[in-house]
Amino acid sequence: MSMIELPSRQRPLTLLAIVIGLQVLLLAFQIKRDHDVRLVRVWAVDILTPLQRSGTWMISSVHGVWGHYIDLRRTSVENDRLHSELGRLQLRNRELESRAVEADRLATLLGFHTANPNVQMVAAQVIGANADASSRTIFINRGDQDHLRKNMAVITPEGIVGKVVEVYQDTSQVLLITDRESGVGALFSGSRTHGVIKGMSEPYLLMDYVINEEKVTPGQEILTSGEDQIFPKDLLIGTVVKSKNGNPFATIDVRPAARLDRLEEVLVLLSRHEAPNQRKAEPEVAPVPTSGAATPSVATPEKPAPTTTPPPVTKSVAKPPATTPEHP
């Protein structure tokens, strides 16, 4: 007696279905389809695959809901960890960016030195600035042991920076050209008219001792004249910003070529015999006049005669022992 009682009229139909079903199964076991796979296996895969796919989808959905909306304990911990990691990586990124910028600067210095193999120079790192707001000085990490001496020129590839005023064992103090006590023999790149660049303890420099009749236009370049016996001739000092007539000399504001407010590496010239190729030397237009007051010192000179220049420097400045250029 079967467990399920079927109505008597349905019994033959059920039996028919069973008998046909069994024979279809029998056929499916015998018939082989492509790749020699039995038909029953193909059917089994066809039937089971959607079920498995649905099951997998349901399980992954439940798992996703649980993981994304319910079980957030690990997410919170991971979030904290990722925040911490992000902060660390941001710091690291800033450090690397800083190093990249530093590498660029050093590459510029190296390129500058490579372009001037005959000029003895040493690279130095700026390690401090002045403590006095009225003065413009910096400290560099080179000193007596690196053969630095007073009055040596300090430059960057962009332009001159200042001169060494104090030398210690392994550091030196540099007076910037913007300092009120600073003065540099200068000339216009085009007309070769001489003057003196003075610091004003301000961002701009003042070119003094130029007569009012001198034609001065903004953007004009100002070069070192070499007469101060500090800086070699024809180094770029800066460019004219504006000019106006004064009494008795014109008032000419000059923007320093070197970024004096953000110095990090500088070059100290150990010798002044050869000027570095900071810029292409202008052709000499006239012999340097010899009359007038000289500006041999970096200290602001006593008012020299307008448009006159000091006598040619003898270039007999004490020459420090040549050393192999180094980088900080």
Next chain:
Amino acid sequence: MNAYAHAEPNIEVHKFYGGTISVATFLALVLQAFLNKYGAWVGFLELPLLITIYFALSRRNPATGLLLGGTIGVLQDAVSHTPIGTYGIAKTVIGYMASSIGSRIDTEHPLARAALIFLFFHVHQAVLTVIERALLNRPVAFFSSKLLIAALINTAAGLLLFPLLDRLRKPS
């Protein structure tokens, strides 16, 4: 359960001497294989089908009819090259249909027999074609002129065979 429960009360259920169905089935299968050697026209004959139709109509019980048809079909598969179940399914369907119809109408008249044989032959071939197309993946046509000729031949053969088989019935 009474096997004859849904036979119509006015329709007579025929019984046969013991072993009649088995012997008839055996002879049909042997003759089917034997006659195939003697001409292409013999290939049209479907003696196992005729045996199935006759006994299913006579017994008038769907369960018996489908089991009988299934058994004859599987045996036919066994002695041929078709996968076991091909003729089995077809003759199961025929056995069920024939016995179902036989329990409702009188199938003793020659015209009724001829019509039923003709009909069942086509149903049998249709089921075979469905199996071949769906399971064996063979592009077999559902209908052809040969099929019509075969149906006519089998109808004629059935009209000759059935009166002979009637003689094997037990007297009522």
